Amino acid sequence: MKFNLLRRNKLRAGRLLREARMFARAMKSPAHPILAQIVPTRRCNLSCSYCNEYDDSSAPVETSEMLQRIDTLAALGTTIITASGGEPLLHPDLEKIIHRIRSHGIIATVITNGYPLTLKRIRSLNRAGLDYLQISIDNLNPDGSSKKSLNVLDPKLRLLAENADFQVTINAVMGNGIGNPGDALSVARRAHELGFTATVGILHDHDGQLQPLDEERKGIYEEILRMGSPIFSFAQYGRFQKNLVQGLPNRWHCRAGCRYLYICEDGLVHRCSQQRGIPGVALGSYSREDLDRESHAVKPCSEFCTVSCVHQTAMLDSFRENPGAVLAQIMDSRKELDPDFEPSRLVKLLARLFLTGRNRKLFSRIALRILKIS
Numbered sequence: 001m002k003f004n005l006l007r008r009n010k011l012r013a014g015r016l017l018r019e020a021r022m023f024a025r026a027m028k029s030p031a032h033p034i035l036a037q038i039v040p041t042r043r044c045n046l047s048c049s050y051c052n053e054y055d056d057s058s059a060p061v062e063t064s065e066m067l068q069r070i071d072t073l074a075a076l077g078t079t080i081i082t083a084s085g086g087e088p089l090l091h092p093d094l095e096k097i098i099h100r101i102r103s104h105g106i107i108a109t110v111i112t113n114g115y116p117l118t119l120k121r122i123r124s125l126n127r128a129g130l131d132y133l134q135i136s137i138d139n140l141n142p143d144g145s146s147k148k149s150l151n152v153l154d155p156k157l158r159l160l161a162e163n164a165d166f167q168v169t170i171n172a173v174m175g176n177g178i179g180n181p182g183d184a185l186s187v188a189r190r191a192h193e194l195g196f197t198a199t200v201g202i203l204h205d206h207d208g209q210l211q212p213l214d215e216e217r218k219g220i221y222e223e224i225l226r227m228g229s230p231i232f233s234f235a236q237y238g239r240f241q242k243n244l245v246q247g248l249p250n251r252w253h254c255r256a257g258c259r260y261l262y263i264c265e266d267g268l269v270h271r272c273s274q275q276r277g278i279p280g281v282a283l284g285s286y287s288r289e290d291l292d293r294e295s296h297a298v299k300p301c302s303e304f305c306t307v308s309c310v311h312q313t314a315m316l317d318s319f320r321e322n323p324g325a326v327l328a329q330i331m332d333s334r335k336e337l338d339p340d341f342e343p344s345r346l347v348k349l350l351a352r353l354f355l356t357g358r359n360r361k362l363f364s365r366i367a368l369r370i371l372k373i374s
Contacts, residue, residue, distance in 0.1 A: 007165065008165055011165050011166075012167075015107075015131055015167065017371075018105065018107055018131075019107065020371055021079075021105075021371045021372070021373065022034070022079040022080060022107060023316070024367060024368055024371045024373045025077075025079055025373055026079070026316040026317070026320060027316075027319070027320045027364075028368065028373055029077075030259075030295070030317060030320065031077075031258070031288070031291060031292070031295070032076060032077030032078065032079070032291075033073065033076055033077065033078040033079075033258065033259060033260070033261050033291070034078070034079055034080060034259045034260065034313045034316060035078070035079070035080040035081075035082065035259070035260050035261075035309060035312070035313050036073050036078045036080070036081050036082070036260070036261040036262075036263060037081075037082045037083075037084050037260075037261070037262050037263065037273070037309065038066070038069060038070075038073075038081060038082070038083055038084070038263045039061070039083075039084060039085055039086060039088075039263065039264050039265045040060060040061050040066055040083055040085070040086075040088050040091040040094060040097060040265070041058060041059070041060040041061060041085055041086045041087070041088065041090050041091045041265065042054060042055050042058040042085060042086040042264075042265045043055060043056060043057065043058045043059075043060070043085070043086050043087065043090055044056065044085055044086045044087040044090070044113070045087055045090065045113070045115055045116065046087070046113055046115065046146075046147050046148065048138070048145065048146040048147070048148065049144065049145045049146070050145060050146070052274075053084075053085065053086065053273055054085060054086045054087070055086075058086070058265065060090065060091045060092060060093075061091070061265050061267075063092075063093040063096055063097070065267065066091075066093075066097050066100075067096070067097065067100050068284075069263060069267060069283055070097065070100045070101055070104070070106075071100075071104075072283050072284060072286075073106075073261075073263075073283070074104035074106060076286070076291070078106060078261070079106060079107065080106065080107040080109065081101045081106050081107070081108060081109070082109040082110070082111060082309075083097060083098070083108075083109070083110045083111070084110075084111040084273075085111075086265075087112060087113055087115075087116065088110055088111070088112060089110070089112050089116040089117070089121065090116065094110070094128075095124050095125065095127070095128035096128075098110070098125070098128040098129060098130050099128045099129060102128070102129035102131075107131050107132070108128075108129060108130055108131050108132075109130075109131060109132040109133070109134065110125070110130060110132070110133050110134070111133075111134045111135075111136075112133060112134070112135055113135065113136070113148050114135040114137075114148070114153045114156045114157075115153070115156075117156045117159065117160065118159075119159055119163060122159060122160060122163045122164055123163065125164070125166065126163075126164065126165040126166065130165075130166040131166055131167065132166055132167050132168075132169065133160070133164070133166055133167075133168050133169070134168075134169040134170075134171055135148075135153065135157075135168070135169075135170055135171070136148060136170075136171040136172075136173055136201065137149065137150050137153060137170060137171070137172060137173070137187045138173045138183070139180065139183045140180070140183045140186055140187075150183070150186060150187050150190060154190070157170070157190070157191075157194055157196075158194070160194075160196075161194040161195060161196070167196075167197065168194075168196045168197070169191075169196060169197040169198070169199055170187060170188070170190070170191035170196050170197070170198050170199070171198075171199045171200065171201050172184035172185075172187040172188045172191075172198065172199070172200045172201075172224060173200075173201050173202075174200055174201065174202055174213060174217050174220065174221050181216055181217045181220050182220065184200060184220055184221075184224060185220050185223060185224060188200065188224045188227055189227075192227060198224065198227060200221055200224045200225065201306070201308055202221075202241055202244055202306045218246075221241075226338065240252070240305075240311045241306070241308075242333070244304065244306055249303035249304055250302070250303055250304075250305070251303070252302060252311075252314060252318075253298075253302075253314070254271075254299040254301075254302040254305065254310060254314060255294070255295050255310075255313065255314055255317060256271035256272050256275070256294065256299065256307075256310045257269070257270075257271045257278075257279060257290070257291070257293075257294025257295070257297065258291045258292070258294045258295035259295070259313040259314070259316070259317060260272065260309055260310045260313045261286075262276070263283050264276060267282055267283050267284070268280050268281065268282055268283070269281050269282070269283050269286050269290070271294065271299065271310075272307050272309075272310055273307070274301075274307060275299075275301060279293075279294065323354075323355050324355055324356070327351060327355065331343060354367070
């Protein structure tokens with residue numbers, strides 16, 4: 001047990017270092033993809049009624065093709081690659097794909113419904129070097145909308161808690177199309193009990209647009225947020241969801257197609273999973289000119305967009321452009337949920353060194369050198 005704890009702590013330290021490098025690169029350059037989402041198979045073993053990202057018949061993408069796509073994304077400077085689907089665990093060589101991602105020094109993540117997880121598969125993902133795994137859970141018990149249910153998946157979650165070397169995030173889904181809104185609160189509580197990170201997402205329609213929450217769901221959404229998460233977690237940057245749950249638009253610049261890429265099973269680059277076909281360019285020919293065009297393009301769907309991955313990458317650009325304001329927004333959001341909240345001494349020290357101190361430029365140069373960011 002002690003050996004396992006030491007190994008997990010060592011792996012966690014390695015992840016933190018690579019995350020620091022990812023963050024530093026995002027602060028230094030606005031022109032490379034931060035996060036790319038790839039689809040190794042469109043097939044899924046479930047058929048959730050609200051989902052438009054799966055079928056029940058597609059063959060997995062050839063492994064050699066997937067590895068080539070990973071190499072191409074690495075050449076573009078991508079720092080995080082997420083395998084989604086469909087159900088990515090249905091790809092027979094997913095571990096080879098993860099290993100290839102890690103061989104480039106890129107952070108490797110998987111989004112799964114959790115059903116295919118076994119002890120053997122978890123250990124295989126450990127060996128491949130997976131960094132993060134996310135499971136979205138929609139309810140306590142299966143219904144006509146979704147079978148991604150806590151009471152079905154809980155044995156899988158216990159296996160993960162006991163055996164996974166990678167970090168696990170449980171995403172509770174909120175939306176008027178989801179049955180009992182109190183289920184999301186139970187899911188988040190169980191995630192915390194098992195030592196996982198808990199997040200909450202808002203259900204979107206098939207264009208990635210807002211489905212507003214009613215008053216009951218707004219209250220549950222806020223209660224989940226009050227459970228807390230690390231101060232530098234993306235979960236803290238909830239400004240866009242705070243507006244959406246009230247039915248208000250967000251005024252922001254979406255950089256999908258540049259900082260965030262969605263690569264479908266056919267190897268085409270799209271702005272996101274809900275805007276497939278735009279730009280629809282083959283990854284092998286995706287150029288710096290494509291990145292620049294999409295970075296500056298105004299997306300008409302952005303005001304009510306709920307696609308969190310796109311907002312998260314935009315958060316990093318907002319921080320690069322105006323770090324003091326973004327940090328203040330994060331602190332204000334925490335204080336709204338917890339009036340007694342005070343940032344830790346470490347957070348105050350980092351803010352002083354890199355944001356407000358007279359020698360902040362010097363410290364930034366030193367940090368880039370330590371992290372080997374050229």
